[in-house]
Amino acid sequence: MTRKRATRRRFLALSGAVGAVGMAGCADRIESAVDRVDTGSSNGTDAPDDSATPGLADGVPALETAFDSRDRFRQPGESLDDFGDLDAWTVVQGSGTADTDVVFDGEQSFRLESNGSENVIAERSLDGEDLTATDLSVAVRTTTPDSIAVNLRLVDQFGSEKVYSLRQIRYRAPDVGWFRTSPGVFQQSEPEPSLDHLDRLEVQVLHSMPEAEVWIDDLRTHETPDQGYVMLSWDDGTLDYYETAAPLHDEYGFPAVQAPVPRWAEQGVDGHMSISELQDRQEAGDQIVVHGTHDPIHELDDAETIDERLRRDKQWFVDNGFEGANYIVHPHNSFDKTSLERTTDYHYCGGFNQAGNVNTTSVYGFDPLALPRTIGHDLDISKQCVDLAAKHNQCTILNFHTFEATNTMPEDDYESLLEYIDSADIEVITFDDLWKLRVADH
Numbered sequence: 001m002t003r004k005r006a007t008r009r010r011f012l013a014l015s016g017a018v019g020a021v022g023m024a025g026c027a028d029r030i031e032s033a034v035d036r037v038d039t040g041s042s043n044g045t046d047a048p049d050d051s052a053t054p055g056l057a058d059g060v061p062a063l064e065t066a067f068d069s070r071d072r073f074r075q076p077g078e079s080l081d082d083f084g085d086l087d088a089w090t091v092v093q094g095s096g097t098a099d100t101d102v103v104f105d106g107e108q109s110f111r112l113e114s115n116g117s118e119n120v121i122a123e124r125s126l127d128g129e130d131l132t133a134t135d136l137s138v139a140v141r142t143t144t145p146d147s148i149a150v151n152l153r154l155v156d157q158f159g160s161e162k163v164y165s166l167r168q169i170r171y172r173a174p175d176v177g178w179f180r181t182s183p184g185v186f187q188q189s190e191p192e193p194s195l196d197h198l199d200r201l202e203v204q205v206l207h208s209m210p211e212a213e214v215w216i217d218d219l220r221t222h223e224t225p226d227q228g229y230v231m232l233s234w235d236d237g238t239l240d241y242y243e244t245a246a247p248l249h250d251e252y253g254f255p256a257v258q259a260p261v262p263r264w265a266e267q268g269v270d271g272h273m274s275i276s277e278l279q280d281r282q283e284a285g286d287q288i289v290v291h292g293t294h295d296p297i298h299e300l301d302d303a304e305t306i307d308e309r310l311r312r313d314k315q316w317f318v319d320n321g322f323e324g325a326n327y328i329v330h331p332h333n334s335f336d337k338t339s340l341e342r343t344t345d346y347h348y349c350g351g352f353n354q355a356g357n358v359n360t361t362s363v364y365g366f367d368p369l370a371l372p373r374t375i376g377h378d379l380d381i382s383k384q385c386v387d388l389a390a391k392h393n394q395c396t397i398l399n400f401h402t403f404e405a406t407n408t409m410p411e412d413d414y415e416s417l418l419e420y421i422d423s424a425d426i427e428v429i430t431f432d433d434l435w436k437l438r439v440a441d442h
Contacts, residue, residue, distance in 0.1 A: 007130065035129030051438050055348040059286040061326045063311070063318055069368040074106065074180065074373040076365050077222035078322065079135065081124070083110045094120030094205070094212075103138035104178045104217035112205055115213040121203035126154070126198035134195070135222045135394070136164055137182035137365030141215040148212055152203035160193035166372055167355035170333040172298040178215075180367040182351070184360025184394040200296060222364040227391040229363065230427045231397040233257045233373065235291060235329060236272045237265055240402040242281065243413055250284060253416050254428040259291035259329035262316040271402070275320055286342065287324040287430040290317050291345065296334035306342045312429075314346045326335065327431040328369070340369055349435050352397070357387050360396045363437040373397040379413040383420055390426040395434060 055069060081088075086098050091112075099111040112120045136152050152164040156420035165186035171179065202384050206216050232249075238262025249256055256280060264272040272279070282288050283345045292313030297306060315326035329345060335343070343350075351371030353359070358381060359374045366372075374385050376398040385396035398417075400408045409417070421428065 003431055010306055016361050024311055025169065031176075035278070035357065039384065044221075046269065052440050055326065055439070056432065056435060057323060057326055060318055063315060064345055065326070065348055069348040070340065070344055073368055075218065075220065076438075077220040079218070080129075080136070081219040082106045083108060083217055083219070084320050086427065087111060088402070089122050090124070090125045092121040092123055092202075093118060094122075096120075096122050100216060102141065102215055104141070104215075106217070109139075109141075109215045109217035110203075111212045112203070112212075112216065114207065117208070117210060119207065120212060120214070121202055123200050123202045126201050129198055130196040131198060131221065132195040135182060135224050135365060136219065136360035137180050137362070138219045139178050139180050139217040139224060139355045140169070141176060141178045141217075142171070142213065143173060144207070144209055145171045146171055147177065147209050148205065148214070150183070150206040150216075151186070151202070153202040153204055153205065154193060154195065155198045155199050156193040156195070157199045158194065160189035161392075162188045162189060162193050162195070163186070165359075166353060168353055169356050170335070170353045171370070172296075172336045175298065175338055177334040177340065178217070179340075179370040180218075180355040180365065180371070180374070182362040182365030183372065184358075184362060184396070185198075185258050185388050186360075187360055187390040190390075194338060197274050222362060225363055225395045225437065226393065228386075228391070228393050229259055229384055229395040229429045229434070229437075230421060230426050231395065231431070232391060233259065233329070233397055233399045233428055235259045235399060235401050237278060237291075237296050238402045239273060240275075240404070241400070242273050242277055244403065245285075245400075245414060246284070247413055248418055249286070252422050253285075254418060254421070255285045256281075257327075257430055258286050258288045260288065261291055261293075261331075262313065279321065282322060287327075287432065288317070288322040288349070289324040289327040289329060289431060290314055291331055295435065296332045297330065297334040297339045298334045302344055303338050306339050306436060307345065310342055310346050324431060326431045330384055335370070343369055349431055350401060351407075352399070354399065357381060358388060360385060360389050360394050363395050363434065364440070366438065368438065371397060374401050375407050376400045376414075377409055378418075379409050379417055382409065382417050386417075386421055386424050386426060390424050395429075395437075 098108045100108045150166045154162045164183040166183040167179045328347040333354045349368045354371035354373045359372045389396040403411045
């Protein structure tokens with residue numbers, strides 16, 4: 001990806017700015033409990049499978065996908081541990097056993113269980129491993145999602161640490177399945193750990209529930225990219241974005257990712273953009289992606305009903321000329337095993353496992369349809385996300401709705417955030433850019 005981010009000064013030299021109400025209804029808890037824990041028909045053609053970027057549309061995409069992105073890109077990078085032999089692992093807290101019935105790949109997975117409300121910690125030696133300029137990913141399955149985090153903690157021979165963390169899992173029970181996470185860095189010691197002199201890797205399951213049950217499998221490594229990235233994701237297509245935030249984006253030359261609700265745009269619901277206004281924002285450089293029917297999809301009764309909804313929702317975006325329709329923001333961050341299986345028929349990438357604290361991702365190893373995202377309710381947390389993504393060459397996806405909502409920072413803070421991003425060593429991207437990065441590792 002070579003597109004250069006336009007600076008405020010450069011944009012003002014080239015062009016003028018293009019020129020609040022109501023809660024959008026995608027309410028998410030601001031503080032997750034775990035953050036309180038201690039430590040068909042077509043209007044266009046997709047790129048062919050053998051192109052440089054499979055699945056990347058040139059213009060408005062086809063209604064159906066050409067391949068299952070979760071299957072095609074399920075094992076990126078190189079294997080570090082397939083959990084076929086658990087003799088290398090020690091369970092420090094909780095319990096851990098081999099499971100030959102619930103497996104992501106190979107003959108068995110590693111099942112971790114808490115002793116009541118205690119966290120779970122398992123560790124293995126990394127003596128002789130060099131993980132310099134390396135990110136990690138791991139396949140995860142849990143029957144106790146939501147108030148739970150999964151950490152991958154690297155400790156060097158001198159006691160310094162680097163902690164990668166997925167802060168919350170929004171996969172909905174009881175229809176649970178596997179997904180891959182490639183979490184970003186949550187915290188790191190000073191002085192920095194010596195990644196070529198490592199002592200151990202810890203898998204930590206942090207939770208605030210009566211019990212926790214997690215399976216892990218297929219631990220893999222990935223090269224770290226040359227820079228960091230930020231995606232500014234606005235849900236529900238609010239006029240608050242169009243009238244207040246969009247001129248700021250145009251001033252700085254920053255694209256946003258918009259996920260509108262079709263019915264609200266069609267009916268001109270108060271406080272939301274019309275179809276023509278959304279099309280204006282696409283012309284200005286924003287990417288309009290599918291949000292669809294604004295109800296949790298995991299609550300639907302059967303696979304056929306899920307498929308009908310996904311098909312109908314994407315068709316609206318295709319019919320209205322929205323070029324980002326290959327990507328989806330699951331309404332209410334709701335998804336389960338069946339919905340993900342059907343979503344791959346229409347979308348290549350999306351999410352989210354959303355949390356109120358720092359919740360970033362590497363760019364080469366994530367599950368295409370279960371990305372992490374951070375609620376953009378707090379300026380300091382959002383700045384921390386930007387700093388960590390820039391420092392560790394990872395990606396932070398920040399989510400907003402309307403400035404009057406508790407899940408979105410105030411207008412003045414948002415303007416400060418854009419100014420902060422403009423001064424940071426980081427690139428503002430869309431789903432297209434992130435997808436190119438994800439596919440490039442293959």
